[in-house]
Amino acid sequence: AQTVTQSQPEMSVQEAETVTLSCTYDTSESDYYLFWYKQPPSRQMILVIRQEAYKQQNATENRFSVNFQKAAKSFSLKISDSQLGDAAMYFCAYRSARGGSEKLVFGKGTKLTVNP
Amino acid sequence: GAGVSQSPSNKVTEKGKDVELRCDPISGHTALYWYRQSLGQGLEFLIYFQGNSAPDKSGLPSDRFSAERTGGSVSTLTIQRTQQEDSAVYLCASSSRTGLGNTIYFGEGSWLTVV
Numbered sequence: 001a002q003t004v005t006q007s008q009p010e011m012s013v014q015e016a017e018t019v020t021l022s023c024t025y026d027t028s029e030s031d032y033y034l035f036w037y038k039q040p041p042s043r044q045m046i047l048v049i050r051q052e053a054y055k056q057q058n059a060t061e062n063r064f065s066v067n068f069q070k071a072a073k074s075f076s077l078k079i080s081d082s083q084l085g086d087a088a089m090y091f092c093a094y095r096s097a098r099g100g101s102e103k104l105v106f107g108k109g110t111k112l113t114v115n116p
Numbered sequence: 117g118a119g120v121s122q123s124p125s126n127k128v129t130e131k132g133k134d135v136e137l138r139c140d141p142i143s144g145h146t147a148l149y150w151y152r153q154s155l156g157q158g159l160e161f162l163i164y165f166q167g168n169s170a171p172d173k174s175g176l177p178s179d180r181f182s183a184e185r186t187g188g189s190v191s192t193l194t195i196q197r198t199q200q201e202d203s204a205v206y207l208c209a210s211s212s213r214t215g216l217g218n219t220i221y222f223g224e225g226s227w228l229t230v231v
Contacts, residue, residue, distance in 0.1 A: 004158075037222075043205060045159075045222035091158060102147060103172060104220060108158040 006107035023092030031097035039089040120223035141210030
């Protein structure tokens, strides 16, 4: 079974600075998808960024980018120019590309605080 | 609808009572998921629907938990004889069936408290 580990229960960053959230995963599969979701106090999970394992190029979405290291099974999220609105729980998630296994497997999350 | 809609938003129930949680997915989304999030924890997968069938119900924690989906749309998660450990946020999500990398959209959840 796949597992996802987020080793940082809490992180903090100063507004306008850069922060990196760590995520590692364990799988025997070669084809899969990785995601970062943000959960603000409203509880709704919002997709931040997605990475296909077969792509070597790291995904970027505006101020959000990932460092995907397939051999190391590492998938970190970098937030540049942090804003107060970035404060939330961040969850890393894994999804198999094998048909029939549609579910996302989540880590336990990292609580990000942004200090003004 | 515009997003995944869940009801009730909050529910307080007495231990031993049955509860029903409802999920209305995004219109046209054939895949529907239920997850449970306990306080300070990550999301625990419960069940996955594709249309009206449930190819993966491996996450249901006990036979007190059941879910159904009718008309390929609305889903109901039922918890019978609720226990205090059932207290959690129950999140529903949906996605279109256009590939396994497609985005899964979540609702705001139903916060269940068993007293």
